[in-house]
Amino acid sequence: MLLSVSVVLLSICIVRGDPVGCTYYESDLEYECTARSWVLPLALSDFNHVPQSLSMIDVNGDLPTATFSGFDVINTTLFDVNFVPTFTIRCYTSGILMYHAGTFTGLGYFKEVHIQNCEVIAMPDAALQDFGDLNYFGLENGVIGDIGYDAFKGLNVHTMTVPRPLGTFKLTSKLDSRVIPNGVLYALANVTNFVIDGANVDTLQADMFQAATKLRHLSLKNNLFTSLHSSMISNMKGLLTLSLDGIEWECTCDNLWFLDYCRTNNISLHGPVICGSPSSYINKRAYLYKTEQCPVEVLAIDPCEDNLPGIGVGTTCLTYLDQAVYLLNALSLSLVIATVLITIHTKRQEEEKDELEMKPNVEEESFRKLSGSRRNTVSAISTVEAEAAQARQEDDIVDSLL
Helix, strand or coil: CHHHHHHHHHHHHHCCCCCCCEEEECCCCEEEEECCCCCCCEEHHHCCCCCCEEEEEEECEECCCCCEECHHHCCHHHCCCCCCCEEEEEECCCCEEECCCCCCCCCCCCCEEEEECCEEEEECCCCCHHHCEECEEEEECCEEEEECCCCCCCCEECCCCCCCCCCEEEECCEECCCECCCCCCCCCCCCCEEEECCCCCCECCCCCCCCCCCCCEEECCCCCCCCCCCCCCCCCCCCCEEECCCCEEECCCCCCHHHHHHHHCCCEEECCCEEEECHHHCCCEHHHHHHHHCCCCCCCCCCCCCCCCEEEECCEEEEHHHHHHHHHHHHHHHHHHHHHHHHHHHHHHHHHHHHHHHHHHHHHHHHHHHHHHHHHHHHHHHHHHHHHHHHHHHHHHHHHHC
């Protein structure tokens, strides 16, 4: 009897069933739980494997605040680092989805969240904040009803260190209101890749992306709006690509401002830009309209905009540093010229001084020569006179003898 009890207890310890309606796929490290048969709440302690990824399928109805239990203590050190922890809600065909603040308590370990094929009745304020930091968040291929102003409060979508870094917010579900409420995207300041494709958006606020200072890629394909406000992307200094396929543009010279803007700011414009009006340009490229109808303007570009502070000279930016260098070079050249001139002047003065010092010596020598000539002349005269006197004396002696 004791042996039988031990065997039964051992069997219970070894064999543990997963929650009702949940199936584990070992190759993907993922649980798939169907709303057709699950029993809520889903408790972490009931899972036979660590639910690194979890898909809630066939959803059609309400996910109450008590949907998950104990997930806040999951041991993430048991995760395979080659798989990104992913949470997915996939609705039954035309199924609805309702959720509330507290529905997703404990699910902050997931790094990618997909809500697919669901008619989301409403997106309540702060109801997604339990997900915290995400590499990806997507509302995909469904319908969205009311969106609260703080619907994304507490959600931080950014590029994370995971096997597939994304930093992506994706909205491909159609909006009943055809507009994203003003300011609702302000909470998503760290998104690097916004995808709002086929969402039935017919109005874009000028400042809807003003908080997304890290935005690099923006896709607005297949929507209903026909123009972009000129300030909507002008503040996106880091924007690299802009996708605008499937828009029926109201082609006017003012509305096509973004063509020149993207070209001058090195933004890659993806997809053909096609006119939906005027009638003579329907289904024709907007570039053709611009070439034929819009006057060519010389764009006033500040060459110092992306450089150090300075003064624009034509298309060249003469920075203050460049000006300082040129000034120093000019001063150096002036000093060299001044030094050369002073050297030449000094040398000339020395030469003139030497000439002046030589003049007295020449005069003195001339004087000496002149004095010598005079002495010789005087000496000669004295000799002639002596000889004449001697001759007179001899004559006197002769006369006396006679």
